[in-house]
Amino acid sequence: MAHLTAVPTLEPGQDRTMILNMGPQHPSTHGVLRVILEIDGETVVRIMPDIGYLHTGIEKTCEAKFYQQVVPLTDRIDYLCPLTNNLCYCLAVEKLLGLEIPPKAQWLRVLLNELTRINSHLVWLGTHAMDIGALTVFLYCFREREDILRLFEAVSGQRMMTSYFRIGGVALEPPLDFFDRVRDFANRFPSKVDEYENLLTANPIWLMRTKGVARITAEDAIALGASGPTLRGSGVDFDLRRDMPYSSYEKFKFKVPTAQEGDVFARYICRVQELRESIAIVQQALDGMPSGPIKADAPKVVLPDREKMKTQMEALIYHFKIITEGFSVPAGEVYQAVESPRGEMGYYVVSDGTAKPYRVHMRAACLANLQLLPAMCEGRLIADVVAAIGSIDIVLGEIDR
Amino acid sequence: MSLNPAITDLEQLKAHPAIARLQAWNPSAVEGVKFDRDEMSIYVERSLIREACALLRDDPACPFNFLADLTCVDWYPSEPRFEVIYHLLSIPQKERVRLKVRLNGDAPVVESVTSVWPGANFFEREVYDLFGIRFIGHPYLRRIQMPENWEGHPLRKDYPVEGYR
Numbered sequence: 001m002a003h004l005t006a007v008p009t010l011e012p013g014q015d016r017t018m019i020l021n022m023g024p025q026h027p028s029t030h031g032v033l034r035v036i037l038e039i040d041g042e043t044v045v046r047i048m049p050d051i052g053y054l055h056t057g058i059e060k061t062c063e064a065k066f067y068q069q070v071v072p073l074t075d076r077i078d079y080l081c082p083l084t085n086n087l088c089y090c091l092a093v094e095k096l097l098g099l100e101i102p103p104k105a106q107w108l109r110v111l112l113n114e115l116t117r118i119n120s121h122l123v124w125l126g127t128h129a130m131d132i133g134a135l136t137v138f139l140y141c142f143r144e145r146e147d148i149l150r151l152f153e154a155v156s157g158q159r160m161m162t163s164y165f166r167i168g169g170v171a172l173e174p175p176l177d178f179f180d181r182v183r184d185f186a187n188r189f190p191s192k193v194d195e196y197e198n199l200l201t202a203n204p205i206w207l208m209r210t211k212g213v214a215r216i217t218a219e220d221a222i223a224l225g226a227s228g229p230t231l232r233g234s235g236v237d238f239d240l241r242r243d244m245p246y247s248s249y250e251k252f253k254f255k256v257p258t259a260q261e262g263d264v265f266a267r268y269i270c271r272v273q274e275l276r277e278s279i280a281i282v283q284q285a286l287d288g289m290p291s292g293p294i295k296a297d298a299p300k301v302v303l304p305d306r307e308k309m310k311t312q313m314e315a316l317i318y319h320f321k322i323i324t325e326g327f328s329v330p331a332g333e334v335y336q337a338v339e340s341p342r343g344e345m346g347y348y349v350v351s352d353g354t355a356k357p358y359r360v361h362m363r364a365a366c367l368a369n370l371q372l373l374p375a376m377c378e379g380r381l382i383a384d385v386v387a388a389i390g391s392i393d394i395v396l397g398e399i400d401r
Numbered sequence: 402m403s404l405n406p407a408i409t410d411l412e413q414l415k416a417h418p419a420i421a422r423l424q425a426w427n428p429s430a431v432e433g434v435k436f437d438r439d440e441m442s443i444y445v446e447r448s449l450i451r452e453a454c455a456l457l458r459d460d461p462a463c464p465f466n467f468l469a470d471l472t473c474v475d476w477y478p479s480e481p482r483f484e485v486i487y488h489l490l491s492i493p494q495k496e497r498v499r500l501k502v503r504l505n506g507d508a509p510v511v512e513s514v515t516s517v518w519p520g521a522n523f524f525e526r527e528v529y530d531l532f533g534i535r536f537i538g539h540p541y542l543r544r545i546q547m548p549e550n551w552e553g554h555p556l557r558k559d560y561p562v563e564g565y566r
Contacts, residue, residue: 055546059531060555064562095438098404222467222492225520236492243495330404332437335488335499337469346470346488363470363488367523400546 017045022385024053029389030127031396035373039382047377047385049370054400062360066326067093068167070360075161077362078398080120083112083152084340086165089360091246092336092347093167096329099298103290105169106248111182111285112155112164113247113338114278118189119148120341120393121271121278125196128268128390132209137199144192147185154178168302169295179286186282193275201269210265214376214388217262224375225368228343229274230392233267235260240339247338251288252281264391271393301327326355335363342366342393364398407437417441418463419489419498426456432503442499450487450502451512451538457489458517463496465489468514471524473532477558482506483534487514504534513539531556 023034032053038046058077062070074089075082087109094101126141149159155174156164164171200206216226218234231238239256241249257273259266295302303322304315321327331353337346343365350359369392376388414420414434420443423430430453432444445453457465470488481503489498502511513536514521525536526545533554536542544551553560 052544052546052548057555060560060562098438223519225468225518225524238492244497332407333440333442334438335440335470335497344469348470348472348486348488350474359474361470361472363472367527368520371520371523 016040020382024050030394033370033389033394033396033399035385035389037382037385042381042383044377044380044382044385047374049373051367051370051396051399054396056401058401059360059362062357064356066355067329067357068322068326070357071166072161072163074362075163076397077364077401078340078342078395079160080123080395081116081341082160082162083109083116083164084338084345085362086163087113087247088336088338088340088345088347089349090165090167091338092334092349093329094296095334095336096332096349096351097167097298097301098330099168099296099301101169101247101296102293103248104292105294105296107285107289108170108174108294109165109247110249110252111282111289112152114281114285115148115151115182117278117341118275118282119145119152121275122148124271124341124390124393125268128393129200129206131386131390132206134200134203134206137196140192140195140199144189151178151182151185154181166295166302168298169293173294179289182282183286186279186286189279190276193272193279197272201272207265209387210268210391211263212261213264213384214380214391215261215263216372216376220375221262221372224371226343226372227365227368228339228341229267229270230343230369230372232256232258233270233391234262240337240344244337246336252284254281264387267391267393328353328355329357337363340365342395342398343369362398362401364401366392366394366396366399370394370399404438407435409433409435414441417498418460418494418496419443419457419465422456422460422463423453426453440497440499442501444501444503447502447504447511450485450500451514451517453500454487454489454514454517457498457500463491463494465491465496465498467492468518468521468524469497471514471521471528473528473534473556475532475556475558477506480506483509483532485511485528485534509534510537511535512537513542515539530554533557 017038017040020037020039023029024032034050036048058073074085077085122141122145126138129137152162153159156162218236221231221234237258254277257270259269299318304319308315309319329351331351333350335348337344346363348361352358377385411434414436430446430449435442467490469490472486474484483504485502487500525539528534529542530544530546
C-alpha cells in the first residue's frame with residue numbers, strides 16, 4: 001500500500017514538470033476546493049488537495065450550545081442533505097437518552113431522507129454533467145429539484161435549512177395535502193430519470209469521458225476510507241441502510257446498486273440507479289405510513305404542543321425549562337452512522353451529563369472520499385481531473401466543517 | 402426504553418471477537434473495556450495501537466477492515482488529558498468497535514495508523530491541527546483546516562470558543 005501514502009512533495013524546478021494551481025475559486029471544484037497539480041505536459045504526475053477554506057468551527061460551536069440548539073447547526077454542514085445531518089444527530093442524541101421514537105416519525109424521517117437523497121443526486125448529476133460539457137442535463141435536474149425543494153418548504157417552512165427533525169421526533173405534523181403532493185411527484189419522477197439516462201447513458205461523448213477514467217480498485221477504496229456510491233462503484237456491496245439499519249429502514253425493500261469497474265461511469269450508474277431505488281422507498285413509505293403521534297412521549301426532552309401550553313400548567317413549565325436550561329443527557333458516548341447521499345455520515349457525540357454536548361464530531365464522508373483523488377488521477381490526463389472530482393460528489397461545507 | 406448500565410468488566414466481555422483477538426495476541430494490550438448503549442469501547446495500550454489496528458484489520462474471522470473515523474476528545478483539566486478514538490467497521494461482518502488511546506497532556510504523541518489505513522491521513526492531520534496531537538510516522542503532518550501560521554489548537558477545552566482576541 002506504499003503507493004497510497006507517498007509523500008506529496010511538490011518542489012518546482014525539476015526537469016520537465018510544472019506546478020499548476022486549480023481553485024479555490026474554480027467552477028468545477030464545487031465550492032472552495034484547491035487542488036495543486038504537478039503536470040508533465042498534459043499528464044498529471046502528482047495531485048494534492050488542499051482544504052480548509054470553508055472551515056467554520058462548527059464542532060467547537062456545538063460545545064457551547066444546548067443539545068436542541070445543535071440541530072440547526074447540522075443543517076449547515078452539507079447544504080445538499082440537511083435532513084440527513086438532522087437525522088444522524090437526532091439519532092445519536094436519542095441513543096444517548098434511550099428515547100423510543102414513534103413509528104410515524106420514523107417513517108416520515110425515511111420518506112424525507114430519500115427525497116433528500118434524490119435532491120442531492122440531482123444536483124450532483126447536473127453539475128457533474130456540466131463539468132464534463134453536457135450543459136442540458138443541469139436544467140433538467142434542477143427542474144425536478146425545484147419540486148423537491150417545494151415539498152421541503154411545505155413540510156418545514158424552509159427550502160434548504162430545514163431543521164425539521166428534532167430530538168424525539170419531528171417538528172410538526174406535515175400539511176394535509178403533503179402526502180398527495182409527494183405521491184404526485186413520486187409517480188412523475190421515474191420517467192424523468194429515463195430522460196436523464198436518454199441524454200447520458202448511451203451518449204458516445206459521455207462514455208468517452210467517463211469509461212475507464214479515474215479507476216480505483218475495491219482494495220484501495222476501502223484502505224482510503226471511501227464509502228457510499230464511491231465505494232459501491234468499485235464493487236463493494238455495502239449500504240448502511242440495508243446492512244446496519246436505523247430508523248426502521250429494515251422494513252423497506254430496496255436494491256443496493258453496485259458496479260464493478262470502479263471508474264467514473266460506474267459511480268454515475270450507481271447513483272442514477274439509486275435515484276430509482278430511492279423513489280421506490282418513497283412509494284413504500286407513502287403506502288405504509290403509520291398513524292399516531294409524531295413526537296416521543298418524553299415531556300422533559302420534547303417541546304409540548306402549543307395547545308397544551310395554553311391549557312396545562314406542566315406543559316408551560318416544561319417548555320420554559322427546555323428553552324432556558326435545556327435538558328441533561330446521561331453521560332456516555334455514541335457513534336451513529338447513516339448512509340448519506342455521499343457515504344457514511346457519522347456523528348460521535350460525547351455527553352458529560354450536562355445540558356450541552358461535551359464533544360460533537362462529524363465524520364464527513366467527503367473528507368475520506370477526497371483522499372481517493374491522487375489514486376484516481378495520477379498518471380492520467382489533466383482533463384480527467386475534473387471528471388474525477390465530479391464523480392466523488394464532494395461538498396466542501398462537509399469536508400471543512 | 403430505559404438505559405442499561407454500562408458493562409466494564411473484562412471477564413463478561415471477553416467473548417467479543419476484537420477483545421478475544423487482542424487478548425490472545427498480547428494480554429497487556431487491553432487496558433480496559435466498556436460496553437454501553439450497544440457500543441463496544443476498548444482502551445488500548447498507547448504504544449501498541451498501530452499493531453493492534455493491523456491485527457484487527459487482518460483478523461480472518463472478523464476483519465475490521467474499514468477505518469470509519471478517527472477523532473479525539475480533550476478531558477482538560479484531568480489527566481490523562483486526551484483520548485484518541487478510532488471507530489473501526491467490519492464490512493464483511495457488519496460489526497463496529499471503538500478503540501481508545503489515552504494520552505498525557507504534556508506530551509500528546511501516538512503512533513500513526515496511516516501505514517495500516519492510508520485513509521487515516523486526513524483524519525490524523527485534522528486531529529493534529531485542532532488538538533495538537535502528534536502522530537509518529539505520519540507522511541505529511543501539517544495543518545489541514547486552520548492556516549499554517551495559526552497559533553493554538555481550537556478544539557482544546559482551554560481554547561476559548563470565540564478565539565483569542
